[in-house]
Amino acid sequence: MFKEYFQYKGISFPEFIYSPCALQTVENNFQVLDDDVFNVTYQKSGTVWMLEILSLIQSNGDPSWCQTVPNWDRAPWYETVLGLRRARRNHSPRLISSHLPIQLFAKSFFKSKAKVIYTIRNPKDVLVSLYHFAQMFHPFKDPGSLDQFLEEFLKGDVPFGSWFDHVRGWMGLQGHENFFYITYEELLQDLRGSVEQICQFLGKQLDEQALDSVVANASFQAMRKNKMSNFSTAPSFILNKNSSFLRKGISGDWKNHLTASQSERFDCVYQERMQGLDVTFPWDN
Numbered sequence: 267m268f269k270e271y272f273q274y275k276g277i278s279f280p281e282f283i284y285s286p287c288a289l290q291t292v293e294n295n296f297q298v299l300d301d302d303v304f305n306v307t308y309q310k311s312g313t314v315w316m317l318e319i320l321s322l323i324q325s326n327g328d329p330s331w332c333q334t335v336p337n338w339d340r341a342p343w344y345e346t347v348l349g350l351r352r353a354r355r356n357h358s359p360r361l362i363s364s365h366l367p368i369q370l371f372a373k374s375f376f377k378s379k380a381k382v383i384y385t386i387r388n389p390k391d392v393l394v395s396l397y398h399f400a401q402m403f404h405p406f407k408d409p410g411s412l413d414q415f416l417e418e419f420l421k422g423d424v425p426f427g428s429w430f431d432h433v434r435g436w437m438g439l440q441g442h443e444n445f446f447y448i449t450y451e452e453l454l455q456d457l458r459g460s461v462e463q464i465c466q467f468l469g470k471q472l473d474e475q476a477l478d479s480v481v482a483n484a485s486f487q488a489m490r491k492n493k494m495s496n497f498s499t500a501p502s503f504i505l506n507k508n509s510s511f512l513r514k515g516i517s518g519d520w521k522n523h524l525t526a527s528q529s530e531r532f533d534c535v536y537q538e539r540m541q542g543l544d545v546t547f548p549w550d551n
């Protein structure tokens with residue numbers, strides 16, 4: 267029972283933390299407010315990293331919110347049963363996280379001035395990170411061999427569906443004034459510059475000291491130490507604590523896991539599925 271998935275409009279969701287009723291409520295009845303900020307990603311693309319950055323920006327660099335309130339309460343995943351309740355209860359301005367593909371997102375968002383920050387990561391690293399995560403996150407099915415899991419990932423036969431569809435769907439909002447995208451790789455390469463860009467998008471001005479604090483407290487090392495950000499307080503029936511949620515925090519780890527032929531197979535599907543999308547990502551070069 268614990269590891270069963272259900273389908274909602276063609277997308278798989280693990281039964282334990284999601285329900286068709288909550289998904290339907292999110293899509294049709296969730297009231298998005300104009301000052302909501304959504305942290306949207308395909309899973310394993312840097313969601314909790316962006317969540318930390320946004321929490322720190324919201325508190326003008328003061329780390330006390332991040333050090334006293336678990337990340338899942340600061341910016342709840344509103345498509346989960348508990349996250350929906352929490353998102354509705356939180357005070358404005360709200361931070362809300364989501365892995366939903368655009369077609370399942372709250373309809374009221376599209377009539378609002380709320381903002382979406384979409385973080386994208388090299389899908390080969392997403393695959394590797396997800397492969398490890400699936401082994402520690404109890405609601406997910408055992409991923410089997412990496413070869414098997416690679417095929418399921420490429421087909422979109424994993425929770426939240428296809429990476430390709432997710433990215434193509436959300437990138438359709440490119441150019442809209444309430445949509446901003448950034449890559450995990452840019453965050454890694456220049457965190458301070460990325461934070462400045464995010465502040466600009468949010469219309470938020472931080473002084474140098476506040477910026478320094480955001481950069482220091484959103485670093486991989488700081489987040490790994492912070493119990494409110496590293497999931498060490500998550501119940502053990504949800505997360506196996508023998509592995510770390512904040513696993514490696516690097517780009518290009520796929521090279522340590524995929525064989526040359528698996529990588530070629532990935533490239534082949536990538537070329538086909540990303541055709542016509544007018545964006546160049548850091549890993550395309």
Ligand code: A3P
Nearest residue numbers: 310311312313314315395485486512513514515
């Ligand atoms: P790895 O498994 O490759 O280490 P999500 O939050 O979307 O589930 O993504 C989790 C991935 O983001 C993990 O990748 C995790 O280590 C990485 N991550 C989280 N915080 C980070 C940070 N401050 N710096 C770099 N990577 C981070």
